[in-house]
Amino acid sequence: MSRLAARFASLKTTGRKALVSYVMAGDPAPHVTVPLLHDLVAAGADVLEVGLPFSDPMADGPAIALAAERALAGGTNTLKVLDMVAEFRKVDTETPIVLMGYLNPLEIIGYENFAKRASQSGVDGLLLVDLPPEEAGELDIVLKQYDLDPIFLLAPTSTDARIKHVLTQARGFIYYVSLKGVTGSAALDITEAAERIAKVKAQTSLPVGVGFGIRDAATAKQMGQVADGVIVGTVLVQPFGQHSPDIAHGMAVEKIKELRAALDEIV
Template sequence: MTRIEARFAKLRAEGRKAFVTFVMAGDPDAGTFEAILAGLPAAGADVIEIGMPFTDPMADGPAIQLAGQRALAAGQTMSRTLAMVRKFREGDAETPIVLMGYYNPIYSRGVEKFLAEAVEAGVDGLIVVDLPPEEDDELCLPAQAAGIDFIRLATPTTDDRRLPKVLSNTSGFVYYVSITGITGSASANAEMVAPEVARIKAGTDLPVCVGFGIKTADSAREIAGVADGAVVGSAIVDRIGRGDAPEQVLGFVRELAAGAHG
């Protein structure tokens, strides 16, 4: 059983939903990021997504774009990102870590090398937003063969004909994007999300977590009420971007987690 499978099994046994956080590796600097990352599990994060900074993040809104720019300006690299995961693992052997981003930095490093390093560092899953199912041979299948879950995105425009293809090689969980457009651009609506989650769950036994547009504890509670988990990224990254200290950021995460878990 992978860490992701184990975490969702534990949550099901406890009758709780998952709270998934997103933070950008190295944002705004290595020390601040590592302090936030280390504190996320105690603040209520069940799964942690770590962004891999990239110069052309086409699916991301201003908050996450700026986070990537801050990280790159501070010298963040893929090697540093993997080293940060390795350091996190020294104190936490249970919380799943998912690297999220775009294929270019992985391709540039070399898929085989990247996967070997990711496994050694303690990475549990990948979300690569610009690799469709038609390109599964590129990274999805090699990642799964290496023991890393490949988590696919489904969106409001993923129709019934397309959905089986999207789900075919997905593992870990399914990430449902609650809105059309870029991250942080609108608010999630539980009434609209609920039937979409049900449609996805009819085609898979995997948990379905919902992200994009969740900005408050109340919103996290509403979305978690109709899905297996809620994902919050831009709202957390906004706090980091405005200069909140790690404990302030983690305090906000605790509020969000209480909503999702409630």
């Protein structure tokens, strides 16, 4: 059983909701990331989503796009992110790690080379925003070879046919985008998201995590009541563009504690 499957199964057994925390690797400097990941786990994160910095992040709002710029300016690239994961794994061998990014760097590195190094580093899953399932066949063969789970997105605009197609290829969990927009958008329609998530869950045994628009205890609790977990990113990343690394680190940790407490109130 993969680390992702094991973690979601364990949470389901205890009746808890997964808290998935996103950070941009290397933001604002490479040395910041690994200690932050450890502290987010200690604060209550169940799964770590680590952003691969990319120059043209089309699905990301301003906060995460700027985080990618800072990370790239500090010298972080995709292979160095894998080194960070390997460093994290020296201490934590249980917390699942999903990389989130874009296809171009993998094309340059090569699917086989990337997947092998990712597996050796301790990566569990991969979400490429700009790789639809229809075009993921070649990469998926390599991911299966190295026991890496492909994570796919579903959205309010996903048709019934698209939902079925994604569910045939996805492993690990389904990432449901709760709104029509980029990361950090505020226009979260709780009712619509709840209806769509219920529709997806009726068709799969995979866990469904919801992201985009989760920003506080209230939205986390509302979405946690209908999904298997919530994914939070912008509110963790944004402080690194506004404060010193130490202050931003502390703010991110406190936010995870806040969201963890809210999710644990769900019966």
